[in-house]
Amino acid sequence: MSAAMSSAMSSANKQSRGAVWFSRLTGEATPIAGYPASVLVADADLAGKRARYIAVVPDPDNRFPRARDGEVGLVEGWQLARAVQELMAADRGSKTKTPIVAVIDVTSQAYGRREEGFGIHQALAGAAGAYAEARLAGHPVIGLIVGKAMSGAFLAHGYQANRLIAIRDPEVMVHAMGKASAARITMRSVDALESLASTIPPMAYDIESYASLGLLWRCLQVAQPDAPSAADIDTVESSLHAALEDILADNSRDLTSRLGAEHRQASSKVRDMLRIQWRASQP
Amino acid sequence: MNTEQLLQRDSFIELNARSRASALLDAGSMRELIGPFDRVTSPWLALQGVVTQSDDGVVVAKGTCDGQPTVVLAIEGAFQGGSLGEVGGAKIAGALELAAQDNRDGVPTRAVILFETGGVRLQEANLGLAAIAEIHSAIVDLRRYQPVIGITAGTVGCFGGMSIAAALCSYLIVTREARLGLNGPAVIEQEAGIAEYDSRDKPFIWSFTGGEQRYRSGLVDAYVEDDAMQIRNMVCELFQRGMPEQNRSDMVQGFLARLIEVDASIQATPELIRTIYQKGFAS
Numbered sequence: 001m002s003a004a005m006s007s008a009m010s011s012a013n014k015q016s017r018g019a020v021w022f023s024r025l026t027g028e029a030t031p032i033a034g035y036p037a038s039v040l041v042a043d044a045d046l047a048g049k050r051a052r053y054i055a056v057v058p059d060p061d062n063r064f065p066r067a068r069d070g071e072v073g074l075v076e077g078w079q080l081a082r083a084v085q086e087l088m089a090a091d092r093g094s095k096t097k098t099p100i101v102a103v104i105d106v107t108s109q110a111y112g113r114r115e116e117g118f119g120i121h122q123a124l125a126g127a128a129g130a131y132a133e134a135r136l137a138g139h140p141v142i143g144l145i146v147g148k149a150m151s152g153a154f155l156a157h158g159y160q161a162n163r164l165i166a167i168r169d170p171e172v173m174v175h176a177m178g179k180a181s182a183a184r185i186t187m188r189s190v191d192a193l194e195s196l197a198s199t200i201p202p203m204a205y206d207i208e209s210y211a212s213l214g215l216l217w218r219c220l221q222v223a224q225p226d227a228p229s230a231a232d233i234d235t236v237e238s239s240l241h242a243a244l245e246d247i248l249a250d251n252s253r254d255l256t257s258r259l260g261a262e263h264r265q266a267s268s269k270v271r272d273m274l275r276i277q278w279r280a281s282q283p
Numbered sequence: 284m285n286t287e288q289l290l291q292r293d294s295f296i297e298l299n300a301r302s303r304a305s306a307l308l309d310a311g312s313m314r315e316l317i318g319p320f321d322r323v324t325s326p327w328l329a330l331q332g333v334v335t336q337s338d339d340g341v342v343v344a345k346g347t348c349d350g351q352p353t354v355v356l357a358i359e360g361a362f363q364g365g366s367l368g369e370v371g372g373a374k375i376a377g378a379l380e381l382a383a384q385d386n387r388d389g390v391p392t393r394a395v396i397l398f399e400t401g402g403v404r405l406q407e408a409n410l411g412l413a414a415i416a417e418i419h420s421a422i423v424d425l426r427r428y429q430p431v432i433g434i435t436a437g438t439v440g441c442f443g444g445m446s447i448a449a450a451l452c453s454y455l456i457v458t459r460e461a462r463l464g465l466n467g468p469a470v471i472e473q474e475a476g477i478a479e480y481d482s483r484d485k486p487f488i489w490s491f492t493g494g495e496q497r498y499r500s501g502l503v504d505a506y507v508e509d510d511a512m513q514i515r516n517m518v519c520e521l522f523q524r525g526m527p528e529q530n531r532s533d534m535v536q537g538f539l540a541r542l543i544e545v546d547a548s549i550q551a552t553p554e555l556i557r558t559i560y561q562k563g564f565a566s
Contacts, residue, residue, distance in 0.1 A: 063547040066475060074542055081535045111466050111474040117491045117551040118542065118560075119502045121465040122531065125450030128416075129532035132423035151403075151412065152465055155444050159416040176403040176412045176444075181473045186405050200330060202369070202410040215413050254380070255420050264410065266326055270317060270373035271380075274343070277316040278381045281345050282390070 016070055017147040018105030022055035024233050039079040047241035052087050055103040066112030072153040073110035077123030084130035097139040102158040105147030124156040131160035140247040149174045163217040163243040169225045172207045201263045214261020293511040295436050300357035303397055304344035306511040307355050312346030325368045327407045336362045341371035343378045349519050352392040354378050360399030360439035368407035372414020379421030386428035393429040402443015415444035422451045430526050435461040442467045451532050454521045455503040457494035464492035490553045500560035537564030
């Protein structure tokens with residue numbers, strides 16, 4: 001990429017990664033009207049079939065001032081829920097359930113007084129609940145992480161997917177809390193936090209460490225994550241297609257496919273022990 | 284409350300997680316699964332020089348409530364702020380998964396979750412977040428068969444990804460001491476500044492996220508005294524009521540309609556929130 005091009009891209013009206021990937025993956029399809037500027041919803045092709053693509057993007061004019069940089073706020077949470085619920089309603093009588101692709105690039109949930117007061121936890125439950133209901137109802141749900149997947153925002157938008165795919169890139173990040181806040185809450189310095197994160201995989205901020213927890217179905221290499229080439233789009237579309245096939249070939253609608261990684265052994269051990277003790281305690 | 288009433292009262296808040304679970308189940312029916320003597324502790328805290336606890340701060344208690352099979356999942360707020368790591372998170376998710384499976388197998392197991400938690404345990408960051416996503420999934424699965432009842436008694440309250448879990452429950456019970464919100468006060472102050480949210484101003488914090496405010500604005504279902512018998516009776520009453528006509532997290536149209544009425548250009552007040560939200564969310 002030329003210096004001029006990258007400087008143009010870092011200008012104020014640069015599209016977010018989420019918006020770029022959403023627009024490239026949905027191609028000619030027009031986003032569905034009636035959603036706020038911060039929530040993009042479009043029905044477009046996925047491997048020859050219709051799928052619903054959903055993204056949360058920055059809206060500098062968002063009427064909630066704490067939700068202007070791509071955060072998932074009150075309105076975003078409930079609108080995500082609507083985008084999923086309306087699809088479920090449309091497919092209710094049908095045996096084939098439209099797949100959903102959550103294009104994930106969410107910096108965080110919105111932090112603010114209005115947000116807490118009007119129950120942002122409930123708005124995010126609306127979104128997380130709708131995605132989970134859709135998955136349980138048989139809609140294949142794929143989460144595609146192209147940028148940040150932070151904390152409550154990720155729980156609301158994508159973490160309920162049957163399969164998670166991420167792009168391998170330094171800007172791609174999954175975490176529970178930003179570094180400054182995490183340092184404050186755990187009473188550590190940011191330096192101390194970073195040094196611990198380098199030896200404790202679940203604390204790390206990079207996508208390779210995250211991948212070692214077994215939560216990703218695939219981690220993809222692309223050449224230009226900020227401005228994907230035709231080949232990059234092809235790589236991601238092939239992977240989405242493969243994920244769809246994998247979901248359809250799987251009878252389970254739960255999240256068990258995430259278990260089994262070396263860095264997540266306790267999660268399996270606890271379930272195995274619980275199952276045995278549960279049966280033994282059955283009256 | 285007069286002195287006699289106070290002396291007769293059996294404080295729920297003063298009970299630890301295990302005693303709280305026991306207080307909700309029929310006398311003599313409680314069996315703890317993966318109890319402290321199984322010594323399944325956090326594999327991650329020890330690596331960071333943090334003292335572990337032999338139950339990782341979560342009690343899984345199986346028994347009966349009103350004679351019906353019930354599992355109580357009680358988070359111990361006194362251990363690491365009730366934060367959820369890999370083991371504690373898997374205990375809750377795994378038990379809810381088994382309760383849902385019971386229902387598919389014809390055993391009508393129900394669940395009560397005692398939320399006393401700051402959310403993700405930052406020392407296990409991404410594994411806590413992943414477990415919370417699985418808890419969300421399991422609540423949504425189980426609430427299709429039986430009511431899932433959440434209780435936040437205090438004094439830790441319920442924050443982070445677990446506030447989303449609370450908001451996914453069929454019913455939510457709070458006391459005056461409880462707080463329920465997505466973001467902890469210190470984190471909002473860190474991210475948005477002290478003018479937006481002063482984490483040391485306790486009356487301010489309670490006026491927005493306290494149990495009474497949440498009840499008056501329709502974000503929880505029951506507001507009870509800090510009394511073990513009263514809380515137990517409320518749990519029985521809500522189980523008898525059966526599943527709600529609509530889960531609060533599914534009330535998309537209602538919440539979106541209320542949010543349209545919010546003037547986001549001015550700062551929120553507790554009174555304003557009550558006035559708007561008292562109109563309700565049913566669509």
